[in-house]
Ligand SMILES: NC(=O)C1=CN([C@@H]2O[C@H](COP(=O)(O)OP(=O)(O)OC[C@H]3O[C@@H](n4cnc5c(N)ncnc54)[C@H](OP(=O)(O)O)[C@@H]3O)[C@@H](O)[C@H]2O)C=CC1
């Protein structure tokens with residue numbers, strides 16, 4: 229059986245370098261290109277890449293995806309910075325290239341995907357819910373893509389259940405003291421040397437609290453999700469948002 233031809237964009241970055249090693253080690257894949265900043269995107273088409281793994285920066289990701297979709301190259305995207313406007317633009321590009329698939333995964337680690345699911349299940353059962361994400365200090369965006377998605381899923385679940393807004397008597401606060409408001413859910417971002425990627429969802433009800441915590445201790449935690457994404461995206465045209473759609477979670 230022929231191997232899946234995979235390229236990595238952002239190949240010299242923290243997660244990109246790990247992805248290069250993971251693709252090289254995968255028996256069913258061939259690494260055909262490893263691009264860093266300034267390298268020509270034409271290399272993707274010239275190398276015959278079937279899938280591009282996009283791990284760059286929010287400032288670069290749209291140009292890279294524009295190229296991929298126009299050339300029918302499927303993409304697995306870990307890069308953050310997704311807004312409704314960006315998703316609408318990408319959806320428009322995909323409509324003009326209906327056989328191409330793009331997976332955007334706010335987080336590739338199984339533990340983080342499950343954290344989001346557990347938070348979604350628990351959210352309607354508690355009066356209060358807040359998200360705390362903790363990352364290495366080189367991260368350029370806050371709050372993290374994972375925390376933003378977690379808060380959106382929590383908010384959707386609470387809306388569907390008809391939950392009341394979380395109680396909060398705050399009248400005066402310094403800017404940022406109550407975190408960012410993501411769809412009504414407070415999200416707090418910590419940046420600390422020594423950390424990699426961590427998240428806690430704190431839920432509180434009368435006389436009890438529940439904490440759902442996930443820790444990525446090494447970039448290897450993201451690799452099975454990236455490889456699964458590359459294998460599945462080639463037969464999944466259009467936009468898929470979230471690795472859970474490839475995990476058959478019920
Ligand atoms: N979904 C997930 O599970 C995960 C997602 N991420 C996300 O992935 C992204 C990268 O994270 P991280 O590796 O820590 O960041 P890094 O800054 O370490 O890596 C990004 C790399 O991309 C390069 N780059 C920038 N623009 C381009 C371009 N146009 N073409 C090719 N390469 C480019 C950068 O080059 P230069 O250094 O010159 O700027 C850098 O080497 C972030 O958005 C992060 O949030 C990270 C971990 C897991």
Ligand SMILES: O=C(O)C1=N[C@H](C(=O)O)C[C@H](O)C1
Nearest residue numbers: 308334335367372373374425
């Ligand atoms: O920048 C990182 O490191 C990470 N970024 C992603 C995010 O913003 O959620 C995924 C993970 O948290 C690591």
